[in-house]
Amino acid sequence: xxxxxxxxxxxxxxxxxxxxxxxxxxxxxxxxxxxxxxxxxxxxxxxxxxxxxxxxxxxxxxxxxxxxxxxxxxxxxxxxxxxxxxxxxxxxxxxxxxxxxxxxxxxxxxxxxxxxxxxxxxxxxxxxxxxxxxxxxxxxxxxxxxxxxxxxxxxxxxxxxxxxxxxxxxxxxxxxxxxxxxxxxxxxxxxxxxxxxxxxxxxxxxxxxxxxxxxxxxxxxxxxxxxxxxxxxxxxxxxxxxxxxxxxxxxxxxxxxxxxxxxxxxx
Numbered sequence: 020x021x022x023x024x025x026x027x028x029x030x031x032x033x034x035x036x037x038x039x040x041x042x043x044x045x046x047x048x049x050x051x052x053x054x055x056x057x058x059x060x061x062x063x064x065x066x067x068x069x070x071x072x073x074x075x076x077x078x079x080x081x082x083x084x085x086x087x088x089x090x091x092x093x094x095x096x097x098x099x100x101x102x103x104x105x106x107x108x109x110x111x112x113x114x115x116x117x118x119x120x121x122x123x124x125x126x127x128x129x130x131x132x133x134x135x136x137x138x139x140x141x142x143x144x145x146x147x148x149x150x151x152x153x154x155x156x157x158x159x160x161x162x163x164x165x166x167x168x169x170x171x172x173x174x175x176x177x178x179x180x181x182x183x184x185x186x187x188x189x190x191x192x193x194x195x196x197x198x199x200x201x202x203x204x205x206x207x208x209x210x211x212x213x214x215x216x217x218x219x220x221x222x223x224x225x226x227x228x229x230x231x232x233x234x235x236x237x238x239x240x241x242x243x244x245x246x247x248x249x250x251x252x253x254x255x256x257x258x259x260x261x262x263x264x265x266x267x268x269x270x271x272x273x274x275x276x277x278x279x280x281x282x283x284x285x286x
Contacts, residue, residue: 024048025047025048025049025050026049026050026117026118026119027049027050027051027052027097027115027116027117027118027119028044028049028050028051028052028117028118028119028120028121028280029051029052029053029054029111029112029115029117029119029120029121029138030044030051030052030053030054030120030121030123031053031054031055031108031120031121031122031123031124032053032054032055032122032123032124032125033053033055033059033061033067033068033069033071033072033103034059034061034063034067034069034123034124034125035061035063035066035067035265035266035269036123036125036144036160036268036269036272036273037053037055037067037121037123037124037125038053038066038067038068038069038079038084038265038269039066039265039266039269039270039272039273040121040123040144040269040272040273040276041053041068041084041101042079042080042082042101042265042273043270043273043274043276043277044273044276044277044280045082045100045101046082047277049119049280050097050098051097051101051102052093052097052101052102052103052104052111052115052117053068053084053101053102053103053104054103054104054105054108054111055069055072055103055105056105057072057105058072058073058239058241058242058243059072059239059242060202060238060239060242060244060248060250061238062236062237062238062249062250062251062252063208063235063236063252063262063266064208064236064237064239065208065209065262065263065264066079066262066263066264066265066266066269067079068084068101068103069239070239071084071085071086071103072086072103072105073239079264079265080264080265082100082101083100083101084100084101084102084103085099085100085101085102085103086102086103086104086105087102087103087104088104088105088106090104090106090110090111090114093114093115112137112138117138118138118139118140119138119139119140119141119142119280120134120137120138120140120141120142120154121141121142121144121276122134122141122142122143122144122148122154123144125144125145125160126145127145127146127147127178128178129147130147131143131147131148131153131154132153133152133153134153134154135151135152135153135154135155140155140156140279140280140283141154141155141156142154142155142156142157142158142276142279142280143156143157143158144157144158144160144272144276145158145160145175146160146161146174146175146176146177146178147174148174148175149173149174150170150171150172150173150174151171151172155283156169156170156171156279156283157169157170157173157174157175158170158175158272158275158276158279159175159176159275160175160268160272161175161176161179162179162183162268163176166268166271166272166275167271167272167274167275167278168275169275169278169279169282185254185255185256186232186254186255186256187255188230188253188255191229191230192229192230192232192235192252192253192254192255193229193236193249193251193252193253194218194219194226194227194228194229194249194250194251194252195247195248195249195250196221196244196245196246196247196248196250197221197224197246198221198222198224198246199243199244199245199246200221200222200224200243200244201221201222201241201242201243201244202219202220202221202238202239202240202241202242202243202244202250203219203220203221203240203241204218204219204220204237204238204240205240206218206219206234206237207234207237208234208235208236208237208262208263209233209234209259209262209263210233210234211232211233211257212228212231212232212233212234212253213228213231214228214229214230214231215227215228216228218234218237218251219237219238219250219251221244221250226250226251228251228253229253230253230255231253231255232253232254232255232256232257233253233254233257233258233259233262234251234252234253234254234262235252235253235254235261235262236249236250236251236252237250237251237252238250238251
């Protein structure tokens with residue numbers, strides 16, 4: 020594949036953080052490929068490109084992403100939009116030979132596998148990455164003054180405690196899957212719901228809104244999820260503008276990734 024003016028970046032994960040990174044890098048002129056599975060459980064789909072996997076395309080903050088199923092079609096697609104690929108990850112790396120690989124899967128409790136051999140520059144986002152060992156660089160993803168900081172050695176902050184408070188609500192804003200099963204919902208992100216209202220089912224179990232507000236996160240209908248998966252999020256602030264677009268935290272993380280790539284290029 021002919022090399023573009025700026026190096027191709029492969030991003031692992033189509034959730035809100037990975038999508039914000041893709042958006043920021045594409046705006047800066049980098050060709051971007053997002054890799055994910057065929058049925059991701061990401062809930063904040065109006066803040067991500069995840070729906071492109073199901074629908075073929077999706078728009079986030081004025082940019083489009085398109086699903087490409089054939090590696091032979093990547094070269095042309097990369098010139099036009101952000102690309103999402105759900106095929107074999109090893110095949111993607113072999114075809115694209117990215118200069119930069121960003122792991123934005125945000126697997127908070129997982130131990131990341133070493134990825135430094137997968138690309139000349141690898142960047143890990145979130146807890147448990149070790150700069151220089153699992154990836155070349157690490158980006159701090161914990162809320163606070165260091166959010167978005169590029170780490171050249173050591174580890175970022177460990178997994179924090181309670182989620183950020185919105186309207187006085189923290190972890191109680193979320194619904195976690197009580198068991199493995201297929202998630203079904205007829206609701207839409209941005210919809211107003213009341214406390215106790217059914218918003219989804221998981222097998223024979225009803226999943227209800229834990230409080231009154233609007234749906235900020237909702238796993239795609241028909242996706243199989245595992246017990247403990249965050250599948251519903253309620254925003255008690257009631258502002259539809261706050262459930263779509265690039266959020267503050269993903270945006271700052273994306274700024275950090277761009278700074279890391281451009282800093283490495285200068286160095």
